[in-house]
Amino acid sequence: MSLTCQIALTLLKAIGPVTAKHLLSHFGTPEAIFAATRAQLAEVEGLNVSKITAILQSDALKLAAEHADLLQEHQVKVLFYTDENYPQRLKECADAPVLLYYKGTADLNHPRIVSIVGSRRATPYGKMLCQQLVALLQHYDVLVVSGLAYGIDVSAHQQSLTYGIPTVGVLGHGLDRIYPAAHHQIAKKMLEQGGLLSEFLLNSTPEKGNFPKRNRIIAGLADVVVVIEAAIKGGALITAGIANSYHREVYAFPGRTTDEYSEGCNFLIKTNRAGMINEAKDLVYYMGWEAAETVSPVLQENLPCGLSGIEHVLINLLKTAPQSIDELGLKADIQQGKLALHLLNLEMKGVLISLPGKIYQLI
Template sequence: MSLIYKIALSMIQNVGHITAKHLLNHFITPEAIFKASKQALMRVPGVGVITAQHILGKEALEKAREQLKFIEKYQVQVLFYTDDNYPYRLKNCEDAPILLYYRGTANLNHPRVISIVGTRMATSYGKLLCKQLAEVLAPYEVLIVSGLAYGIDVNAHQESLTHGIPTIGVLAHGLDRMYPQVHGAIAKKMALNGGLLTEFPSFTNPDKENFPKRNRIIAGISDVTIVVEAASKGGALITADIANSYHRDVYAFPGRTTDVYSEGCNVLIKTNRAGLINHAKDLPDFLGWEEPLKKLVTIAEVSPLTLDEVELRILKVLKVSDLNIDELSRQLKLPQSRLSLHLLNLEMEGLLISLPGKRYQRC
């Protein structure tokens, strides 16, 4: 029964996370909030007549009951602000969500948590940096967090899985869907070695305004945020700025002055909003970590049984030399629209890498 009140507290109209915490501090339990009188509610900072009426109404509790059906059906963990398993790093941030929804196996209070963020238009340079980061960080038993978006995010998750590192994807929507849809396969793997985390209840769309909210969780749940590649504007820079506001460490890889997707990193370094990191192996020293806690994980080959016929043909063709997508399409006699999905799957499995000019090479 108490879980319904916890969920309902996050669903009251006109009540944000800060007001919800004021209510919680005043009444101690979520249930007591919903059973309080109108006069008692209005003594809480930020609660006026209209807000008190929303609390005493039935709408939030009805929404919570619907949400509870989804939670029980799909075994979703609900992490409430006062729970012991709520991420303590995030709890220290003033605008931390009052409630989180989580599906996964990783400990969100892991001793070492690293966020990796960057552009959705990752280059071969950015992908190589993600690979190096995973190789270096694997022996230190870290948890890697990102946003499961295109580009650097999904590369960070994939390299984490490849190197046996648990990885968390923070979502800008409910756990009933996946955006982008093509990342559904890797999301399933992450749920088994890491997890999926969101503050948004099921049936929430990935609306534009949700992404900055998602970014604050990425920044707040981590010890350090690493920006791999970033243009002059975008979510990665927002995440870096939020991390700075939380007094967390931020590092960025530099790029050439002519590289569009290193411009944001260079600006972060130039303006002292991020420390410069030349190579992934520098990071443990910067963070004051001792020797690695375990030996490097051996990377297991992906079984051919997990690949379909088209993907096996792609690997066979690329065994001779790297090719661009036009040449692959011609040799395999497949339309590029269909071919692209298979190429992405092979890339996520760590069996090939994309190069400039839409060329692909076997790993």
């Protein structure tokens, strides 16, 4: 009955997270809320007649019982607001969800949590900054959080997997699907090295209005939010604004004033809504983090299938440092035309990025 009542509390119309917490504070348990009389509900501060009626006449318990069976079938963990394993940082936020759904192995109360956000249209510059940041964070025993969206989000998750860092994706829909579908394989790996988290029930679709709600969880879970690239409007700036309201640390990488996807970062810095970091080590300096002595550098082989022999050679050459197409051609002993095709194939598969001046770097 407890799980059913917990779920039912989130299904009550006109009862949001703030009101739900008032009810919990007054009655102590979800069961007591649903057992309360009209007179008892009227004693709760801020609970008007329409909300009281919504509780008394709701069929939430019936619907919740059906969802509870479905959650067990999909092996989804339920984290209720009063549970010890509910994210404690998120609990500090007034509008935090009273119920979260989780699949994975990561500790959501990890000692150090970094949320990384940015544009869905990440540029080579943004991907490079993301790779450099995550590569450094492997030394500092962190959990990386993002939203599994295109661009900077998925780059943060992929780099975390590559460097052996636990990473959690916060979804704007139920845990029975992955959106975008192209990130299904990455999400599958994250279940083994991190997890997937949502406040939305199974069978919930990725509706537009869900993603601002998702962003508040990304902000609330973390000690610090890092904006890598962002236009002047978009989810990354929304997340940064929410993080400000939660009194979280916010930092952003600056970019050229003419770059569309640095405009948002530059704005955050200019208006003192984010501290400026020029390189990855600035973040750990400002956070006052010491390197974890037990953590050794890790670069896991996490490459797509179907690579040719020469493509593996090129990857090994690029492991040392970014290199020009001319340097790669000489070292790999391959004609420029064929080399360019192999490099394009690796770039399309998300293995490397092309930098200005025909320089190539592993992602």
